[in-house]
Amino acid sequence: MGVSGTGKSTVGQALADRLGRPFLEGDALHPAANVAKMSAGEPLDDDDRWPWLRIVRDTMTERTEAGTSTVVACSALRRVYRDLLREAQGDVRFVLLDVPAGVLRDRIVHRTGHWMPPSLLESQLATLEPLQPDEDGVILPVTGPPADVVDAALRALTPHA
Numbered sequence: 001m002g003v004s005g006t007g008k009s010t011v012g013q014a015l016a017d018r019l020g021r022p023f024l025e026g027d028a029l030h031p032a033a034n035v036a037k038m039s040a041g042e043p044l045d046d047d048d049r050w051p052w053l054r055i056v057r058d059t060m061t062e063r064t065e066a067g068t069s070t071v072v073a074c075s076a077l078r079r080v081y082r083d084l085l086r087e088a089q090g091d092v093r094f095v096l097l098d099v100p101a102g103v104l105r106d107r108i109v110h111r112t113g114h115w116m117p118p119s120l121l122e123s124q125l126a127t128l129e130p131l132q133p134d135e136d137g138v139i140l141p142v143t144g145p146p147a148d149v150v151d152a153a154l155r156a157l158t159p160h161a
């Protein structure tokens, strides 16, 4: 989880590969109207996000029921959104990718082939509510390439392994 450009897709896929688990791209589950809105430079609001988050939650449940533990990329910016995702069957744990805003701006400006415009980063940052102490998850300061971030995520999620 995290704002646009933190590396959810890149790191999430790499983490899934390392764990030998499937990866679920939350962005691929957005209703078309949400993608159109973001592509037009308008941030989503709660009403836009609820139907999408329900789809993500229900897909997570389907995967759990099929016996498939899954790594999911989803912005999950607000606590209430995460509370909804936690309703999915199975243990839901969060990794917040924490990247300095300056690095994010640079990454997003240089990213190609993605419909999310750089102009939406500020609203993403304003909406983000970091993980709270009672939420099952970790806040991961992102340093180094994706493989290093995966190492750090695994260490943080299994501190005694």
Ligand SMILES: Nc1ncnc2c1ncn2[C@@H]1O[C@H](COP(=O)(O)OP(=O)(O)OP(=O)(O)O)[C@@H](O)[C@H]1O
Pocket: 002, 003, 004, 005, 006, 007, 008, 009, 010, 011, 027, 073, 075, 107, 108, 110, 111, 116, 142, 143, 144, 145, 146, 149
């Ligand atoms: N650890 C990293 N170090 C350097 N660059 C990275 C790292 N992780 C991701 N990137 C690059 O940053 C850009 C954004 O990554 P990515 O698309 O995975 O982010 P995202 O959080 O999924 O974004 P969005 O929510 O907008 O889809 C990509 O160009 C990616 O290659």
Ligand SMILES: O=C(O)[C@H](O)[C@@H](O)[C@H](O)[C@H](O)CO
Pocket: 003, 004, 005, 027, 044, 049, 074, 075, 076, 077, 116, 124
């Ligand atoms: O909650 C949101 O506002 C959205 O999920 C965004 O975060 C985008 O899906 C993502 O960043 C695409 O790049």
